[in-house]
Amino acid sequence: MTAGSADSVDHSEPASPIVVHPIEVESYRILADRVDLSPFGETEQKIVGRMIHATADTSFAQSVRIGSQAAAALIKALDTGAPIIVDANMIRAGITRYPTSCYLSRVPVAPTNSTRSAAAFVLAAQEYPEGAVFVVGTAPTALFELIRLHETGLVRPAAIIGLPVGFVGAKESKAALWQSSLAPISVTNVGERGGSAPAAGAVNAIVRHIQQARELRGETLKTAADPEPASMGQPLTDPAFALLPVSLQVGGKRCVVVGGGRAGLRKAKTLLAAGARVTIIDPELVKLAGAEQTRRDWRSGDAKDALITVAATNDPGINRAVAADARTHGSLILRADDPGEGQLQFPAVLREADLTVAVDTAGSSPMLAAYLRDKISEQTTHWGDLLQWARQNRPVTKAQLTQFEDQLITKQDRPRSQPQ
Numbered sequence: 001m002t003a004g005s006a007d008s009v010d011h012s013e014p015a016s017p018i019v020v021h022p023i024e025v026e027s028y029r030i031l032a033d034r035v036d037l038s039p040f041g042e043t044e045q046k047i048v049g050r051m052i053h054a055t056a057d058t059s060f061a062q063s064v065r066i067g068s069q070a071a072a073a074l075i076k077a078l079d080t081g082a083p084i085i086v087d088a089n090m091i092r093a094g095i096t097r098y099p100t101s102c103y104l105s106r107v108p109v110a111p112t113n114s115t116r117s118a119a120a121f122v123l124a125a126q127e128y129p130e131g132a133v134f135v136v137g138t139a140p141t142a143l144f145e146l147i148r149l150h151e152t153g154l155v156r157p158a159a160i161i162g163l164p165v166g167f168v169g170a171k172e173s174k175a176a177l178w179q180s181s182l183a184p185i186s187v188t189n190v191g192e193r194g195g196s197a198p199a200a201g202a203v204n205a206i207v208r209h210i211q212q213a214r215e216l217r218g219e220t221l222k223t224a225a226d227p228e229p230a231s232m233g234q235p236l237t238d239p240a241f242a243l244l245p246v247s248l249q250v251g252g253k254r255c256v257v258v259g260g261g262r263a264g265l266r267k268a269k270t271l272l273a274a275g276a277r278v279t280i281i282d283p284e285l286v287k288l289a290g291a292e293q294t295r296r297d298w299r300s301g302d303a304k305d306a307l308i309t310v311a312a313t314n315d316p317g318i319n320r321a322v323a324a325d326a327r328t329h330g331s332l333i334l335r336a337d338d339p340g341e342g343q344l345q346f347p348a349v350l351r352e353a354d355l356t357v358a359v360d361t362a363g364s365s366p367m368l369a370a371y372l373r374d375k376i377s378e379q380t381t382h383w384g385d386l387l388q389w390a391r392q393n394r395p396v397t398k399a400q401l402t403q404f405e406d407q408l409i410t411k412q413d414r415p416r417s418q419p420q
Contacts, residue, residue, distance in 0.1 A: 024053070027053055028049065028053065031049060031052055031053060031058075034058055035049075035052060035058050035061045036061070037049060037061060040066070041071065043071040043075070043206075043209060044066050044071055046205040046206075046208070046209055047064075047066065047071065047187060047202050047205045047206070048060060048061055048064050048066075049205070050201040050202060050204055050205035050208075051064065051163075051198040051201045051202055051205075053201065054094070054197040054198055054200065054201035054204075055195070055197050055198050055201070057193065057198075059193065060189060060193075060198060063189040063190045063191050063193065064187070064188075064189045065174075065178055065183075065186075065187070065188050065189060065190065066186075066187050067183050067184040067185050067186045067187070068184050069184040069185050070159060070184065070185050070186055070187050071206075073158055073159040073185040074133065074158075074159045074161075074187075074203075074206045075206060075209065075210060076158070077131070077132075077133050077158035077159055078098065078133065078203075078206055078207060078210060079210050081367060082131055082132060082133055082158050083099075083101060083128055083131075083132045083133070083367050083370070084098060084099070084100040084101065084132070084133045084135060084203065085100070085101050085102075085103070085121070085124040085128065085132050085133070085134050085135065086100050086101070086102050086134075086135045086136075086137070086199075087102070087104075087117050087120065087121065087135070087136045087137065087138050087139050087142040087143075087164075088102065088104070088117070088137060088138040088139065088196055089102050089104065089378070090137070090138065090196035090200075091135055091137045091138070091196045091199050091200050091203075093200075094196055094197060094199075094200025094201070094204075095135075095200045095203045095204060095207075096204055096207070097204075097207055097211070098203065098207050099367065099368065099371040100135075100371070101124070101370055101371060101374045102120070102374060103120035103121070103123045103124045103374075104116055104117065104120045105374070105377040105378055106120065106123055106377070107119045107120050107123070114141070114145075115139065115141040115142075117138070117139035117141050117142040117145075118139070118141040118142055118144070118145035119145075120142070121134070121142050121145045121146050121149065122145065122149065125146075125149045125154050125155035126154075126269075127266070127370075128155075129154065129155050129156065129262065130155070130156040130262065131156070131157075131158050132155075132157055132158060133157065133158050133159045133160070133161070133203075134146055134157050134159075134160050134161070134162075135160075135161045135199050135200075135202075135203060136160075136161065136162045136163065136164050136173075136199065137161075137163050137164065137165070137194060137195055137196035137197075137198070137199030137200065138164060138165065138195070138196060139164055140164040140166065140168070140169030140170045140172070140173035140174075141169065141173075142164070143162045143164050143173040143174070143176075143177060144169070144173050144176065146160065146162075147173075147176055147177060147180050147182065150180070150181070150182055151180070151181075157182070157185065158185070159185045159186070159187075160177065160182055160185060160186040160187070160188075161186070161187045161188075161199050161202045161203065162174055162177045162186055162187070162188040163187070163188060163189060163194035163195065163198050163199045163202070164194050165192065165193060165194035165195040166192060166194075167192055170191075170192050170194055171190070171191055171192050174188045174189060174190065174191075174194070175190075187202050243344075243345065243360060245347075245358065245360070247356065250271065250274045250275060250276040250307060250308065251274065251275035251276070252275065252276075252277060253276055253277065253307040253308075254276075254277050254279065254305055254306050254307060255271045255276040255277065255278050255279070255306055255307055255308040255309070255310070256278075256279050256281060256302055256303055256306040256308070256309045256310065256331075257271070257278060257279070257280045257281070257291075257309075257310040257312060258281045258282075258298045258302065258309070258310065258311050258312060258313055258318070258319075258322045259280075259281075259282060259310075259311070259312035259313035259314070259336070260280050260281075260282035260284060260286035260288075260293070261282075261312065261313075261314060263312040263336040263337075264280065264282070264310065264312035264313075264336070265280075265286070265288060267310045267312060267334065267336065267346060268280055268288055268291050268310075269288070270346045270349070271308065271310075272288075272290045272291060273351075276307075276308070277292075278290070278291040278292065279291070279292045279293070279294060279306075280292070280293045280294070281293075281294045281296070281297075281298050281302055282294075282295065283295055283296055283297055298313070298318060298321075298322055300321075300325050301325065301329075302322075302325070303322070303325050303326040303328075303329045303331040304329050304331075305329075306326070306329070306331045307331065307332065308331065308332045308333075308334065308344070309322060309323075309325075309326035309331040309332070309333050309334070310333075310334045310336065311323050311326075311333065311334070311335045311336065311337075311342075312336040312337075316337055316338070319335055319336070319337055319338070320341070323335055323341055323342065332344050334346065345360060347359050347360035347369060348360075348366065348369035348370045348372070348373040349373070350373050350376060350377050352377075352383060353385065353387055353388050354387035354388060354390075354391060355383050355387050357373065357376055357377075359372045359373045359376070
């Protein structure tokens, strides 16, 4: 058992009042009588205490392992709005006051020699290759896959809570985590015990720690889970962000992405997924399957014949020039650093066969857009299959519907005195 030191954090974001139920107060009083948490630092005590409170399993005080940088890494990540990726929806239900994402719904069938949970983490790593908090409370295979993804350089988590449960692989996956280079930023434990409850509890401990520190500063919490209320159907107050949702066919069309960093690659992947011909312009080598690369600095005229131009460099001056040049060539412009200066944005997209659902937040919170998309995905299982059936049977159903509408119109047009 290794306990890291307590860490302080500068809270510059707003926080909301915490009301503690009397039952929780009594639970912690009993916990304090039964368990000695003094070997841990202040923040680590909160993590372990919440894990025990969530499970009534005092053995976590002996089995838990907390990396020397884990508490600080979790606080820094969640205090700045880092995404939380979980391996099971049960953890999502247990984590309060902070948005989470689970990718299981995007993996309807387990790939060969893998599991849905492991494949879901592969997708998550592709979308969030750096800076996310990964939480495992169910599937050892997800934790093994996360370790592999990190060792191969495909993901760099901000922090990890690895508490899978079970007789097969749980103990081994947690041991592998503790022996890996991820150990310093990890919270895990020894043995077969674990689960969604202690995993969610560890997250909630950090979220509450941040909120309590903000309360002391007289601030209120505003997270992606609690956006400002808005009136349905009313125009945005800022015309620069007034967007018209459309479905644009880009299959086979030339699209240019200037800048091969994280933002540029995300946009390029979105375009490739829609069938576009993507050219990435960057002097550094960029590896992205399906995309062409022009290895040089951007030049005026690069947007010629491009349906869409993405300005995604780390230099606002260059991005402005790219946008201006794109407009002269009639190319739609997306500015990754300043959405209001572009003509379009890429929403968080859910695709299931013929069903496409897009969620957009006008660039204010891509994490919230992804969170809402994932919540919607939980309700759309099998709708893709239904739409495929509808497409195949559309000629028949359309003819039947037309006949029914004709009969209904004829019936409504009859004089009221005429027998029905």
